[in-house]
Amino acid sequence: VVKVDDDATLPAPGHRATYFDGRSNAAQPVQVRVDAGTLEITTDVDDGQPRRYAVDRVAPGERYAGAPLPVALPDGGTLWLDDEAAPVAAALAARADRRRPAARLSASWRAVVACLVALVGLVVWFDRQGAGLAADAALVLVPRRVDDAVGAVAMRAIDKRWLAPSTMDVERRGLVTTRLLALQGRVAPELEGVRIEFRRLLSDTRSEAGFNAFALPDGTIVLLDGLAEALTDDELLAVLAHELGHVAHRHGMRSALRGFGLAAVAGAVLGDFSGVVAAGVATLQTFHHSRDAEREADAFMHRAVAAEGLPPQVIASVWRKFAAREQREGGGGLPAWMSTHPPTDERLRAAAGR
Amino acid sequence: MDEPSAAGGSGVAQQLEDGPLRRELGVAPDTPVPPAPPARHSEHLHFSGRGSEYFRIWVVNLLLTLATLGVYSAWAKVRKARWFARHTALGGHRFDFHGEPWRILLGRAIAVALLVLWSFAFDVSAWFGLAVLALFCVVGPLLFAGAQRFRLANTSWRGLRFSFEAPRREVFVVCVPLVLMWTVGTVFQAFGVEGGWLVAAGLLTLFGFPWAHARLKQMQHSHAAYGNVRFAYGHATASFYGLYAKAAVLAFVGGAFAVPLLGLLGQTAGGGAAQPAWWMAALFGAVVVLATWLVAWPYFAARLQQVVWGATHCGPLRFRGEMKGFVLWRLVIVQTLLVLATCGLYWPFAAVAIARYRVQSIVVESDAPLPDVEAPAVPEGARRAAGDAAADFFGLDIGW
Numbered sequence A: 001v002v003k004v005d006d007d008a009t010l011p012a013p014g015h016r017a018t019y020f021d022g023r024s025n026a027a028q029p030v031q032v033r034v035d036a037g038t039l040e041i042t043t044d045v046d047d048g049q050p051r052r053y054a055v056d057r058v059a060p061g062e063r064y065a066g067a068p069l070p071v072a073l074p075d076g077g078t079l080w081l082d083d084e085a086a087p088v089a090a091a092l093a094a095r096a097d098r099r100r101p102a103a104r105l106s107a108s109w110r111a112v113v114a115c116l117v118a119l120v121g122l123v124v125w126f127d128r129q130g131a132g133l134a135a136d137a138a139l140v141l142v143p144r145r146v147d148d149a150v151g152a153v154a155m156r157a158i159d160k161r162w163l164a165p166s167t168m169d170v171e172r173r174g175l176v177t178t179r180l181l182a183l184q185g186r187v188a189p190e191l192e193g194v195r196i197e198f199r200r201l202l203s204d205t206r207s208e209a210g211f212n213a214f215a216l217p218d219g220t221i222v223l224l225d226g227l228a229e230a231l232t233d234d235e236l237l238a239v240l241a242h243e244l245g246h247v248a249h250r251h252g253m254r255s256a257l258r259g260f261g262l263a264a265v266a267g268a269v270l271g272d273f274s275g276v277v278a279a280g281v282a283t284l285q286t287f288h289h290s291r292d293a294e295r296e297a298d299a300f301m302h303r304a305v306a307a308e309g310l311p312p313q314v315i316a317s318v319w320r321k322f323a324a325r326e327q328r329e330g331g332g333g334l335p336a337w338m339s340t341h342p343p344t345d346e347r348l349r350a351a352a353g354r
Numbered sequence B: 001m002d003e004p005s006a007a008g009g010s011g012v013a014q015q016l017e018d019g020p021l022r023r024e025l026g027v028a029p030d031t032p033v034p035p036a037p038p039a040r041h042s043e044h045l046h047f048s049g050r051g052s053e054y055f056r057i058w059v060v061n062l063l064l065t066l067a068t069l070g071v072y073s074a075w076a077k078v079r080k081a082r083w084f085a086r087h088t089a090l091g092g093h094r095f096d097f098h099g100e101p102w103r104i105l106l107g108r109a110i111a112v113a114l115l116v117l118w119s120f121a122f123d124v125s126a127w128f129g130l131a132v133l134a135l136f137c138v139v140g141p142l143l144f145a146g147a148q149r150f151r152l153a154n155t156s157w158r159g160l161r162f163s164f165e166a167p168r169r170e171v172f173v174v175c176v177p178l179v180l181m182w183t184v185g186t187v188f189q190a191f192g193v194e195g196g197w198l199v200a201a202g203l204l205t206l207f208g209f210p211w212a213h214a215r216l217k218q219m220q221h222s223h224a225a226y227g228n229v230r231f232a233y234g235h236a237t238a239s240f241y242g243l244y245a246k247a248a249v250l251a252f253v254g255g256a257f258a259v260p261l262l263g264l265l266g267q268t269a270g271g272g273a274a275q276p277a278w279w280m281a282a283l284f285g286a287v288v289v290l291a292t293w294l295v296a297w298p299y300f301a302a303r304l305q306q307v308v309w310g311a312t313h314c315g316p317l318r319f320r321g322e323m324k325g326f327v328l329w330r331l332v333i334v335q336t337l338l339v340l341a342t343c344g345l346y347w348p349f350a351a352v353a354i355a356r357y358r359v360q361s362i363v364v365e366s367d368a369p370l371p372d373v374e375a376p377a378v379p380e381g382a383r384r385a386a387g388d389a390a391a392d393f394f395g396l397d398i399g400w
Helices: A083-097 A101-107 A109-141 A144-162 A170-187 A225-230 A233-248 A251-270 A275-307 A313-329 A344-353 B002-018 B020-025 B051-067 B073-086 B101-124 B126-153 B168-190 B196-222 B237-270 B278-310 B325-341 B347-360 B380-386 B389-394
Strands: A015-020 A028-035 A038-043 A051-054 A069-072 A078-081 A163-165 A195-201 A213-215 A220-224 B041-044 B088-090 B093-097 B155-157 B160-164 B224-226 B229-233 B312-314 B317-321 B362-366
Touching: A015 A038, A015 A083, A028 A078, A028 A083, A069 A083, A078 A083, A078 B093, A083 A101, A101 A109, A101 B051, A101 B073, A109 A251, A109 A275, A109 B051, A144 A163, A144 A195, A144 A220, A144 A251, A170 A195, A170 A233, A170 A275, A195 A225, A213 A233, A220 A225, A220 A233, A225 A233, A233 A251, A233 A275, A233 A313, A251 A275, A251 B051, A275 A313, A275 A344, A275 B278, A313 A344, B051 B073, B051 B347, B073 B088, B073 B093, B073 B101, B101 B126, B101 B168, B126 B155, B126 B160, B126 B168, B168 B196, B196 B224, B196 B229, B196 B237, B237 B278, B278 B312, B278 B317, B278 B325, B325 B347, B347 B362
Parallel strands: A195 A220
Antiparallel strands: A015 A028, A015 A078, A028 A038, A038 A051, A069 A078, A163 A195, A213 A220, B041 B362, B088 B093, B093 B155, B155 B160, B160 B224, B224 B229, B229 B312, B312 B317, B317 B362
8 A cells, every 4th residue: 555645646726837047048838826825936947846926925917808817926926827827817917906006907897987987078078178277277387487488488478470660659658658558557456577578570561560469478468550540540459458458367487387297298198199189179178278368368458447537339340341351351250269369249249248 | 403402401311321421320230131032021010909899999098198187197008008018919919008007108208398498498598598408309219229228128018028229329310310300490499590592401301301211210210129039120211202102193193182172172162252360271271181181191101111121130030011992091081080070089990990901911921931930038147238227217208
């Protein structure tokens, strides 16, 4: 009678797997099994002595469908478990997956759909409100000095490239300046550095020397001759009050900050696919915010015109002149979502409604 | 004056390529590759990932990235890289990726800081701009080599890691010209350089870039290793010029197709009214860029793979890129249309389809069957000596 030592003679009921020792790239076929918190690896070439590792010392990767699972061993070796060793892979990975919330989310379609809904919600909210709130929060941190520096740089660049000295009557310039500064003292006395620069559009082929006025972040308001020629002094004051609204609300810096945020989000979502598409989407969204900023400046203008004691018809008359010009020149027929300004009809209605 | 400077530029390129200047600079000479006998064994890389699985990873990655204001993006990148590596197989064995997210995060923070510094440098003053440029020339190459090292040292196959160790001098010789080409426009603008010099710089960049790109690929592929088996890289600079010339012609054709098409579109949309505002020009520009890219990029990517992998070998292994420009072109057009039609939701599926084609067209050739090709690991001591403190600091990932 031969006494049989169970452990020595009976082969461990293991699963076939592949083992690399980390010192050469030779693949070794092995048998693996998990027993009482211990991972046992039996090499065919060894004399049947299994290597043993505590299950909590080995590091299984994330499980992917249709790909074997690598398990990093503390001695630098790697075990690859495919379908044949699925029970071992499941036993090892179950522990590790508990520590990987992101992996657990992407493992279930229900969680992924919830994530997708949350993602769309987050992007839409960021576009509608979040970017604005973030910009407002960041605006407090940006000192006015930065606005001034940006405005000065922008003025130099625009002046060099687009503008020529104004040919407007000097006396009228003085009058307009005095009235605007008086108005500012009444409605926004806290603002510093507000000034008007008179220019005409360089080499403007059209008859008008720039039918526009714009504000820079440092408080500089640029009035172009074309607009000055077309409007009466009262109407001009209304337009300048609108530009003063942009300065008072720091729209220049705010839109820059919001632009950064929108570009970052568009880049994160779409940048992988195409930088051009991401930039395009971000730009369209900044237009939407630009229209909101214009409405804010319009409201400021309405308040200022009322404080000045001017009749509200002055504003309506400005918009009628804008509308007439748009009719003549074209360019007013942009779809609303592609425009940086609200439709003139809407502004006219707002002026008439007050 | 433009003509001679352009000729002079390629003359310098020629000298650097095989003249005494190369020895002077200590750049390793290209090892000529003897014409290889037809290999007896060839094995395609295999990609097993499915779009539906990547979609789930992508959605979760994106949500967490936005919710953490971008901080999670480093973890997202690791998950993505790991998923792609684990679904790529050679000879039945999978690759794996082991990068640590915090190194990616640090690399990104440094890259963003440098880019912000750069974009405002010349607004502060011209001399501050030059100082930042000097910083770029010192730090940029080290960061680039560090990123390369990070990527390879964290990629494994059959239990062994890849690695990348380029001599520091070569890193600078190869990367500094690229930094200068990238920045020359901004520098000239800041100093108000105009006319002939600007044209000369443009031409030098135009003709120098394929050379610089070829040098970069050479550096990347000739200082990589698998275990202790070094990769080697043959001559391919001339092919780079051909590649760039053909891609430029295709880009021109793409642009030429897009412009009349847009004119037609403008006619119908404008309805004969006066010319629309600047945004129309911006939109047209974007469409032209997209059309140009769609036509030229697939050819470029396919041919680049053929050129680069055709010149690469690793011990007894040789490589072949089998990507066809036309096939990739068709694939990219169809996938792009699907992405646009689904507001971007199809992107993960498209990314997987394109990755599958690109991965599966790489072929590894050897005389012995692949399982018999052996590679011992680098001895422990040598590995530690290579990773000095500076190397560790710059072993960051800056790529997106």
